[in-house]
Amino acid sequence: MELKTQPFVLNIGPSHPSTxxxxxxxVTLDGEVIVDLEPMFGYLHRGMEKLAEGRTYTQxxxxxxxxxxxxxxxxxxxxxxxxxxxxxxKVPERAEYLRxxxxxxxxxxxxxxxxxxxxxxxxxxxxPLLYMWREREKLVDLFEMVCGQRLTFNYxxxxxxxxxxxxxxxxxxxxxxxxxxxxxxxYDQLLATNEVLLMRTKGVGILPADVAINASCSGPxxxxxxxxxxxxxxxxYLVYDRFDxxxxxxxxxxxxxxxxxxxxxxxxxxxxxxxxxxxxxxxxICAKVPNLLRPPKGEAYARVESQTGELGFxxxxxxxxxxxxxxxxxxxxxxxxxxxxxxxxxxxxxLIAIFASIDIALGEVDR
Amino acid sequence: MNHxxxxxxLFAKVRTTLVExxxxxxxxxxxxxxxxxxxxxxxxxxxxxxxVMLFIWMERRFIARFQLRPGPNRCGPLGLxxxxxxxxxxxxxxxxxxxxxxxxxxWIAPVIMFFAALMIFAVFPIGKGSMGVFADLNIGILxxxxxxxxxxxxxxxxxxASNNKYSLIGAMRGVAQLISYEVPMVLAIVGVVLIxxxxxxSEIVGKQTVPFILLQPLGFLIYFIGAIxxxxxxxxxxxxxxxxxxAGYFTEYSGMKFAMFYLxxxxxxxxxxxxxxTLFLSGWxxxxxxxxxxxxxxxxxxxxxxxxxxxxxxxxxxxxxMAFSWKFLLPMALINVFITAGEVLVWDTWMSGWTSFPWxxxxxxxxxxxxxxxxxxxxxxxxxxxxxxxxxxxxxxxxGYGADSQAPVS
Numbered sequence: 001m002e003l004k005t006q007p008f009v010l011n012i013g014p015s016h017p018s019t020x021x022x023x024x025x026x027v028t029l030d031g032e033v034i035v036d037l038e039p040m041f042g043y044l045h046r047g048m049e050k051l052a053e054g055r056t057y058t059q060x061x062x063x064x065x066x067x068x069x070x071x072x073x074x075x076x077x078x079x080x081x082x083x084x085x086x087x088x089x090k091v092p093e094r095a096e097y098l099r100x101x102x103x104x105x106x107x108x109x110x111x112x113x114x115x116x117x118x119x120x121x122x123x124x125x126x127x128p129l130l131y132m133w134r135e136r137e138k139l140v141d142l143f144e145m146v147c148g149q150r151l152t153f154n155y156x157x158x159x160x161x162x163x164x165x166x167x168x169x170x171x172x173x174x175x176x177x178x179x180x181x182x183x184x185x186x187y188d189q190l191l192a193t194n195e196v197l198l199m200r201t202k203g204v205g206i207l208p209a210d211v212a213i214n215a216s217c218s219g220p221x222x223x224x225x226x227x228x229x230x231x232x233x234x235x236x237y238l239v240y241d242r243f244d245x246x247x248x249x250x251x252x253x254x255x256x257x258x259x260x261x262x263x264x265x266x267x268x269x270x271x272x273x274x275x276x277x278x279x280x281x282x283x284x285i286c287a288k289v290p291n292l293l294r295p296p297k298g299e300a301y302a303r304v305e306s307q308t309g310e311l312g313f314x315x316x317x318x319x320x321x322x323x324x325x326x327x328x329x330x331x332x333x334x335x336x337x338x339x340x341x342x343x344x345x346x347x348x349x350x351l352i353a354i355f356a357s358i359d360i361a362l363g364e365v366d367r
Numbered sequence: 368m369n370h371x372x373x374x375x376x377l378f379a380k381v382r383t384t385l386v387e388x389x390x391x392x393x394x395x396x397x398x399x400x401x402x403x404x405x406x407x408x409x410x411x412x413x414x415x416x417x418x419v420m421l422f423i424w425m426e427r428r429f430i431a432r433f434q435l436r437p438g439p440n441r442c443g444p445l446g447l448x449x450x451x452x453x454x455x456x457x458x459x460x461x462x463x464x465x466x467x468x469x470x471x472x473x474w475i476a477p478v479i480m481f482f483a484a485l486m487i488f489a490v491f492p493i494g495k496g497s498m499g500v501f502a503d504l505n506i507g508i509l510x511x512x513x514x515x516x517x518x519x520x521x522x523x524x525x526x527x528a529s530n531n532k533y534s535l536i537g538a539m540r541g542v543a544q545l546i547s548y549e550v551p552m553v554l555a556i557v558g559v560v561l562i563x564x565x566x567x568x569s570e571i572v573g574k575q576t577v578p579f580i581l582l583q584p585l586g587f588l589i590y591f592i593g594a595i596x597x598x599x600x601x602x603x604x605x606x607x608x609x610x611x612x613x614a615g616y617f618t619e620y621s622g623m624k625f626a627m628f629y630l631x632x633x634x635x636x637x638x639x640x641x642x643x644x645t646l647f648l649s650g651w652x653x654x655x656x657x658x659x660x661x662x663x664x665x666x667x668x669x670x671x672x673x674x675x676x677x678x679x680x681x682x683x684x685x686x687x688x689m690a691f692s693w694k695f696l697l698p699m700a701l702i703n704v705f706i707t708a709g710e711v712l713v714w715d716t717w718m719s720g721w722t723s724f725p726w727x728x729x730x731x732x733x734x735x736x737x738x739x740x741x742x743x744x745x746x747x748x749x750x751x752x753x754x755x756x757x758x759x760x761x762x763x764x765x766x767g768y769g770a771d772s773q774a775p776v777s
Contacts, residue, residue, distance in 0.1 A: 008532070010532050010533075010536075011532075016613065017609055017610050017613060018610040018611070032536070032685060032686075119681060120610065121610045122610070122681045122682060123601065123602065123604070123608060123610060123611075123681050123682020123683075124601075124679075124680070124681045124682075125430070125601055125677055125678060126434055127433055127434050127678050127679065130434040130435055130436065131434075131435065134435055194680070194681065196602055196680055196681045196682075196683060197681050199683065199684075199687055200681060200682075200683070200684060200687075347684060347685065347686065348536070348611050348612070349605075349608065349611050349682070349684045349685065350684065352610055352611050
């Protein structure tokens, strides 16, 4: 006699401990194995792109803080760069360096957090996360020193940055940079030499490079698959062409490679920061920009390498004070599109690991 | 041995005094036995609950320290009353019953878990002699194994009755995992039983002139790993994996029903710590200091080790856990039983005249354990356990845009 079995449909989310917000996956299971997966977005949709069309260019900067709410600096940067391109504004050199410093600090902070949450989703009981949190806290203190905020920084301005760094900032950052490589080594040794982590991550959720490119994945997700694509090198913005740094790439494209790429990127960010502090010039921090900016008619697209990939802003101006179109190219949404492809055939526990390794924040996916 | 601090002997003392007094007032013997067992139960509860409260406090406090945070420190000195505050909070919570769940089974499940956890304590030798045990069964170990596996029924009932898919997955995992680990655990105990030649718990402690962890290193390792799985503690907490299936079988439980699961978990932990202490760490025995000190000290040491593992390690996947049981622990346990049986035979036939204790076997067993683990780890990878080899995958991946052919680069 043949036993009749029927597929088991499980809704993971929208409220679930490891969906990091309100994301829903309708998973069809055969035992524990995933046979089908349907991602469902939109639980955090705030109509941001439409709202932005009714506000001035400067008023829209705080909106970008709420995209990926863990990395406001990079979001701010991508947006103000698009506006500057649209209006043809020249940014002072010191402001460019400050922007580089802030975005690399932000990258370290976010990678710490994403690795921490990744291990948490793999089943570590908060311990790696809280160790990572300790380092992130130092960075957040530095950000607070500069702009008075700990979460939604709203630091970048059209034409520059809002505040110059206080005198105690650079010594504190130097101290952080001095001890950070040691901490990265410590975490990497603790995690990546652990057989359990290797068992859980190696060979899991492999994203082949051609699939990644076809799905226009970017960031650590793409680089883990072995594609050497980083906007900072490929299309240098700010002053990134003056720094010496490497692009870490993976070989297989599995969850472990994504973890490894993030660890290596933190090391590279430390390198960039060290050079940026060395070269930091004196001067203005913000160009003269009218309060009510009216860019000429036209369109502009600017992109930065955010922690998850190519974050771009596409702006269309009709010559008025508000943008005609305000469009975000969200790397997290595009990275998420391959979720079904790379998690079919794996188990529930692997799905959680794969999902965590994609590293999304729903604020940016749903906008 | 009449000092007040021999509180474990107090256990025996109170019992004997009361029984003698009851006999003097001329009560029927069946009633005396009944009252005696009630007293025993109360004394065991008085022993178990303070230790469980201490465990809960230790868990929260020590794991906090592992994680660079102070931990609970507002309720009483060092946060010692935190378990009390937890209990009060849980007691006043509403009992929620899932709409289409099976209400009767939903009610019974935590009760079964709780009582299965408590019943094990009847046979533990917490003090010297036959009066240090509530019921010194001559099949003590067998009783422990039998009652210890009753909890699975509670887990499965809870998962089934909750009408929740996460609970069901947790319960299914629980049944598969706990039954798989029962086998190597029992086989690991067989080694100890072979050396002692008795199933009686007090006898096992009595025979340990040195802790059996030295004579049975492999058995200890297997039993300990099995015990972690049996307790659903990290890294084997697949049953309640909070990042995957929310809370596993007790997702739908709240209030006192949840508290019973929670308590049962800690009582089970205490039980396992006591079993490990009794079987492998020579129970209440120890030099100079009183019996109760050594007993509690060893139990807490075992618990601290469990905490350490929980704070450090990452959860395994369910198939890896099952593979580890059937492909690694089970063969090792079988080999261990054969080796131990051979050693006992050799000892009884030729060597028992030389020394009072089989010292040479300590070195032999440690060497065998080390070699076996290293060799079988290789076999285990061949059998499909452990991490995935990525070399083969890399070959497939290097077609098209891969590591070797670089795609659009700067």
